[in-house]
Amino acid sequence: xxxxxxxxxxxxxxxxxxxxxxxxxxxxxxxxxxxxxxxxxxxxxxxxxxxxxxxxxxxxxxxxxxxxxxxxxxxxxxxxxxxxxxxxxxxxxxxxxxxxxxxxxxxxxxxxxxxxxxxxxxxxxxxxxxxxxxxxxxxxxxxxxxxxxxxxxxxxxxxxxxxxxxxxxxxxxxxxxxxxxxxxxxxxxxxxxxxxxxxxxxxxxxxxxxxxxxxxxxxxxxxxxxxxxxxxxxxxxxxxxxxxxxxxxxxxxxxxxxxxxxxxxxxxxxxxxxxxxxxxxxxxxxxxxxxxxxxxxxxxxxxxxxxxxxxxxxxxxxxxxxxxxxxxxxxxxxxxxxxxxxxxxxxxxxxxxxxxxxxxxxxxxxxxxxxxxxxxxxxxxxxxxxxxxxxxxxxxxxxxxxxxxxxxxxxxxxxxxxxxxxxxxxxxxxxxxxxxxxxxxxxxxxxxxxxxxxxxxxxxxxxxxxxxxxxxxxxxxx
Numbered sequence: 001x002x003x004x005x006x007x008x009x010x011x012x013x014x015x016x017x018x019x020x021x022x023x024x025x026x027x028x029x030x031x032x033x034x035x036x037x038x039x040x041x042x043x044x045x046x047x048x049x050x051x052x053x054x055x056x057x058x059x060x061x062x063x064x065x066x067x068x069x070x071x072x073x074x075x076x077x078x079x080x081x082x083x084x085x086x087x088x089x090x091x092x093x094x095x096x097x098x099x100x101x102x103x104x105x106x107x108x109x110x111x112x113x114x115x116x117x118x119x120x121x122x123x124x125x126x127x128x129x130x131x132x133x134x135x136x137x138x139x140x141x142x143x144x145x146x147x148x149x150x151x152x153x154x155x156x157x158x159x160x161x162x163x164x165x166x167x168x169x170x171x172x173x174x175x176x177x178x179x180x181x182x183x184x185x186x187x188x189x190x191x192x193x194x195x196x197x198x199x200x201x202x203x204x205x206x207x208x209x210x211x212x213x214x215x216x217x218x219x220x221x222x223x224x225x226x227x228x229x230x231x232x233x234x235x236x237x238x239x240x241x242x243x244x245x246x247x248x249x250x251x252x253x254x255x256x257x258x259x260x261x262x263x264x265x266x267x268x269x270x271x272x273x274x275x276x277x278x279x280x281x282x283x284x285x286x287x288x289x290x291x292x293x294x295x296x297x298x299x300x301x302x303x304x305x306x307x308x309x310x311x312x313x314x315x316x317x318x319x320x321x322x323x324x325x326x327x328x329x330x331x332x333x334x335x336x337x338x339x340x341x342x343x344x345x346x347x348x349x350x351x352x353x354x355x356x357x358x359x360x361x362x363x364x365x366x367x368x369x370x371x372x373x374x375x376x377x378x379x380x381x382x383x384x385x386x387x388x389x390x391x392x393x394x395x396x397x398x399x400x401x402x403x404x405x406x407x408x409x410x411x412x413x414x415x416x417x418x419x420x421x422x423x424x425x426x427x428x429x430x431x432x433x434x435x436x437x438x439x440x441x442x443x444x445x446x447x448x449x450x451x452x453x454x455x456x457x458x459x460x461x462x463x464x465x466x467x468x469x470x471x472x473x474x475x476x477x478x
Contacts, residue, residue, distance in 0.1 A: 023274040023277075024037075024265075025255065025259050025265050025269045025274075025277055026259050026260065026263075026265065027383060028277050028278060028281040028383060029256045029259060029260055029281065029383060030256075030281050030284035030285055030288065030381075030382035030383055031284070031288060031340045031382040031383070031385075031386050031387065031388075032256040032257070032260050032388070033260060033382070033383040033387040033388065034068055034122070034126075034260050034387065034388055034389075035067070035068070035126045035130075035387050035388050035389030035390065035414070036126070037260075037383075037387070038383050038384055038387035038390065038414060039387075039414050039415065039416075047417070048410075048416075048417035048427060048428075049410070049417065049426060049427055049428035051397065051408075051410065051428060052399060054399065054400050055397045055398065055399040055400075055408065056140060056397065056398055057138050057140065057141050057395050057396065057397055058141075058317050058318075058321055058332075058396055058397065058398045059141075059313065059314055059317035059331070059332060059333065059334075059395075059396040060134075060138060060141055060332070060333040060334070060335075060393060060394075060395055060396070061310045061313060061314070061333075061334050061336075061393065061394040061395075061396075062134070062333070062334070062335045062336060062391060062392075062393050063306070063310070063336045063338065063342065063343060063346050063391065063392050063393075064127070064130070064164070064168070064335075064336065064337050064338070064343075064389065064390070064391035064392075065164075065337075065338065065339060065340055065342070065343045065386055065387075065388065065389060065390045065391065066119060066123065066127075066158075066160040066161045066163070066164040066337060066338070066339065066388070066389070067119055067120075067122070067123025067124060067125075067126040067127045067160075067164050067167065067388050067389045068119070068120055068122045068123035068126060068260065068261060068388040068389070069117055069118060069119055069120060069123055069160045069388070070110065070113075070116045070117060070118055070120050070261070071110060071116050071117070071257055072116045072117040073114070073115060073116045073117065075116065075253065075257075076108075076110050076113055076114075076116045078250055078253065079108040079110060079250070079253075079254060079257075080108055080111065081250075082108070082247075082250045082251070082254065083106060083107055083108050083111070085247060085250075086103050086104060086106055087104055089103075089241045089242060089243070089247070090103050090104030090241070091104070092242070093240055093241050093242070094240065096240040098238065098239050098240035098241075099239060099240055099241060100239065100267075100270070100271070102267050103241075106267070109258075109262060117159075117160060118159060118160055118163070119159070119160040119163040119164055119167070120261065122261070123160070123163075123164065123167070123388060123389070124163070124164075124167040125167075126167075126388065126389040127164045127165075127167035127168040127171070127337075127389060128167045128168065128170055128171040129171060130168055130171065130389060130391070130415075131167070131168040131169060131170065131171025131172035131173075131174075132171040132172070132174065133415065134172065134393070135171075135172050137415075138395070141332050141333060142172075142332070142333075143327075144327055144328045144332060145328060146173060146176060146177075146185060146187060147328065148187070148188040148190075149330075149331060150328060150330070150331055150332050150333075151172075151187070151331075151332060151333050151335065152190075152331055152333070152334045152335065153165050153168075153169055153187060153188065153189045153190070153335045153337075154189070154190050154191065154192075154199075154200065154334070154335070154336045154337070155189050155190075155191055155200075155336070155337040155338070156191060156192075156194070156197060156200045156201050156337070156338050156339065156342075157191045157192070157193070157194045157197070158194075158339070161200075161337045161338055161339065162189055162191060162337070164337045164389075165189045165335070165337040166189060168335065168337065169187045169189070170182075170184060172335075173185050173187055198305040198447055199305050199306045199309050199336075200306065200336060200338040200339075200342055201338070201339075201341075201342070202302045202303050202305060202306065202342075202345075202447070202451075203292075203302065203341045203342070203345070205447075205451065206298075206302040206447075206450065206451035206452075207451055207452055208298060208450065208451050208452070208453075209298055209299070209302050209451060212296060212298060213291050216290060216291060216296075217291075219290075220286070220287050220290055220291065223283075223286055223290075224283040224286065224287065225245075227279050227280065227282075227283045228245045228248060228249060228283070229245065230279075231248055231272070231276050231279065231280065232244065232245050232247075232248045234273075234276065235248055235251075235271055235272065235276070239271065251268050251271055252268075252272070252280050254268040255268040255269040255271070255272065255277075260388070275374070275375075278374040278375070279373065279374055281381075281382075281383070282371065282373050282374055282378075284382060285371055285378075285380060285381055285382045286370060286371060288340075288344060288380075288382045288385075288386075289370065289371055289380055290370075292340065292341055292344040292345060293344050293345070293348055293380065293385075294348055294354075294358075294362065294368045294380070295367070295368070295370070296367075297362065297365045297367075298450060299344075299345055299348065300344075300345040300346075300348035300349050300362075301349075301442065301445045301450055302345065302447065302450055302451055303342070303345040303346050303348075303349055304349070304442050304443065304445055304446075304447060304450075305447050306336075306342070306346055306349075307346070307349050307439060307442060307443075308443065309334075310334075310394060311435065311439050313331060313334045314394075314396045314409070314431070316330070316331065317330065317331065317332075317396055318396075318398075318407060318431075321398060340382075340386040340390075343385070343386040343390055343391070343392070344382075344385060344386050346392060347385055347386070347392060347413070348362070349438075349442055350392065350411060350420065350422075350438060351420060351421045351422050351438065352385070352392075352411075352413060352418060352420075353379045353380055353381075353384075353385060354368075354379070354421050355379075355421065356421050356425070358421070359421035359422060363422075363441050384414070387414075390414055391413075391414060391415070392411065392412070392413055393411070393412040393415070394409055394410070394411055394412075395409070395410045395411075395412065396408075396409055396431070397409070397410065397428075405430040405431060405432055407430070407431040408428055408429060408430055408431060409428075409429050409430075409431055409434045410427055410428045410429070411427055411429075412427075420434075420438065422434070422437040422438040423437065423438070
């Protein structure tokens with residue numbers, strides 16, 4: 001009997017080891033996930049509709065996040081402080097083989113950097129290759145000679161966004177000019193003033209949102225605290241070091257930077273078990289949900305100017321086609337480069353990553369349940385919704401004059417067809433349905449009224465947040 005128990009234990013350990021071997025932390029970094037790690041994840045993606053061969057794309061809208069960037073200036077200081085703290089912890093620890101050998105010798109790879117947040121080479125490559133793939137995927141849209149009014153490229157005034165636009169354009173227009181060995185050509189990238197960019201930086205222009213975010217920050221921290229408490233205790237015990245919650249928080253940040261930017265997964269990331277990584281990722285996603293996503297309708301309703309701009313460009317393309325304007329005289333693509341704070345609300349306006357009943361709720365501006373914690377599955381994941389370089393493309397198709405309806409919209413998320421709950425779960429949606437069920441319900445909200453008027457405290461909006469926080473039925477378990 002004892003021997004049987006030993007074999008059962010060994011079998012369990014083998015299964016756990018096998019499961020851990022299949023776990024790749026690079027897929028679990030929330031919005032710090034690299035595009036290459038997220039692009040092929042099948043979550044929420046569907047087999048694309050068979051677009052009739054006689055239907056042709058006539059206009060493309062792209063809303064993309066900037067590519068992979070370096071840590072910001074504030075985070076660089078945090079990593080510098082962590083280096084000294086780790087040396088102190090190792091020095092004070094009793095000699096033990098539990099302490100990873102690299103820990104006491106670790107020096108921040110960004111030591112000495114005084115500026116941060118810039119697009120790094122991997123980020124440039126992400127957007128450059130995206131530009132090439134978009135051109136190859138829709139060749140009929142890009143037959144015209146370049147003109148800034150035909151291929152409009154917009155970015156926020158934040159350098160990593162405009163640099164991403166440039167990298168995309170270099171791929172998009174490669175071999176289309178006479179500059180250098182790559183036959184490149186010059187192209188224009190335009191930006192609005194940061195203080196008035198209501199299309200791409202609406203989150204910075206919306207006073208009510210900024211007040212909401214500031215007020216809800218402490219509540220989000222309280223939601224995440226039990227996770228950090230449990231993981232801190234486990235990590236400290238496992239490695240024989242007197243880690244604090246701040247230490248573990250900084251080490252999780254370091255893990256995300258090492259895995260995403262440096263492709264290093266055998267140092268800080270190995271301090272955590274896969275189940276702990278899953279919980280830390282969930283805590284990050286919870287913050288994204290509450291402060292950028294479906295946790296508050298203001299988070300995405302303030303993005304209505306962007307949705308209006310997208311739909312307006314479609315209507316203009318249809319008008320040009322109906323008026324039989326000559327090629328090269330009207331816009332074929334509107335290409336935008338911004339931030340996670342842009343991509344997440346825009347995805348929410350489209351109703352992505354929701355089922356039909358949840359979509360009906362947001363149409364009625366009712367709050368959604370918070371994403372369930374692991375091991376339960378969830379659709380709302382920062383790693384797939386807004387990784388570095390994450391994007392939504394809305395492709396307008398014209399079908400034969402005899403067909404009814406004549407115009408369709410296909411939505412691609414990270415270059416894959418994705419279900420639209422507002423279009424009965426299809427990715428290829430009649431334009432009339434897209435307008436009536438996806439766009440129009442949001443257009444009743446004027447940006448100034450949402451963002452600058454004195455709104456009553458939407459207590460009902462946050463009821464689920466506080467009831468979840470105060471409830472005793474959802475304890476964090478490791």
